[in-house]
Structures are given as C-alpha cells and as structure tokens.
Amino acid sequence: QKEVEQDPGPLSVPEGAIVSLNCTYSNSAFQYFMWYRQYSRKGPELLMYTYSSGNKEDGRFTAQVDKSSKYISLFIRDSQPSDSATYLCAMSDGDSNYQLIWGAGTKLIIKP
C-alpha cells in the first residue's frame, strides 16, 4: 500500500462546476499538506499549503485537512477551462529534512 493514495482520473467536469480532489494517507505523523497544480510540460506550482487540520481558503480554492480520517481535499469553485491540469497532493511530517511524500496526481479536465 502506498503512503499517499490519489485517484489518477481523468476527472472531467463542465465549466462552472465545483470540483473536489482528494488524497488519503496512512502516516499519522504527517503535519504539512500541500496541493500543487501542474500544467503539461511545466513544473508543479504551489496552490495551497496547510499545517495540521482545518480549512484554508484562497480565492476559488479551498483546502481541507481531516487528520482523524487521514484525508485531504482541494475544492475548486466556479471551475474554468484554465483549471485543466494535473493536481498533485504532497505531505510531510516536518522532520526527515522536510522530504515530501507525493500522490500520483489527478488529471482534471474542465469542459467549456
């Protein structure tokens, strides 16, 4: 079993829909949680960075962390075709030299 599980998709939704992307993990020591967006042939771009449990909102994006269920989510409101990309979750226990454990990424397609 992988430390971080993420559905690879593709997930296809119509423009304007609310998108929910998720990752589950097995290591209860993880404290730092990140979502990155990666366009084709580009490097990952940091979208959200959260510590411990709770919600964090930034514009159309909301990150949720539920440590009791070992489950994190990224919600995208009013989705746009420009949101079409691969979304990667990553997490760290803060020790181990801040090494990140990565999900495989979910490919998201927003249809106009």
Place this chain on the structure above:
Amino acid sequence: DGGITQSPKYLFRKEGQNVTLSCEQNLNHDAMYWYRQDPGQGLRLIYYSQIVNDFQKGDIAEGYSVSREKKESFPLTVTSAQKNPTAFYLCASRGPNQPQHFGDGTRLSIL
C-alpha cells in the same frame, strides 16, 4: 525576477553517454532537490541537499550523481549506469519552514 531555472528544456542522450542537467536558483534557498517524474506516477526523489558541499541520496539515486559547490547551483548528472533515464526531471528549492518551489523541468530522452 526570483526563481528556479532548469536547462536545457529538452535533452537527448546516446547509449553509454553521461549527461548533466542544470538547476540554478536566485531565491537564496539553502535546500535543493532533484525529482524524477514518469507518466502517471508521483514525483520520486533522486537527491537532495540541505547546504553547500553536502547532499544525500533519495529513493532512486542509483545511476545519478550530483554536486553542490555553490548555494545557487545543484547540477544532476545522469550516468550511463542509469538504464532507463527517459523521464521528466524536476528541480526544486526550499527556504526555511517553507514549501518547495519548482523549476519548469528538463525532458530527457534516449536517442
């Protein structure tokens, strides 16, 4: 304009050849990382460096080598011992208590 620059964008390797991928950052970050990304897989850590003149192996270091002679530079050499080098290579750096930030990658292919 601060950031991480990887070059070249595309690279081709002949059999038995070593090739070096460049990564330069002007963010004054101490920590730097090299990852490999294959289709449908997450990022896998090759090497990382927390400080100049020091680096550690990641999960898939075999067939790769690095150096860290300057704070801003962390080149990766893909040696002929790496039998399956075709992949997208990503360099990242990180400031204190901050998440990692990435360059735009180098795509390596075999001729």
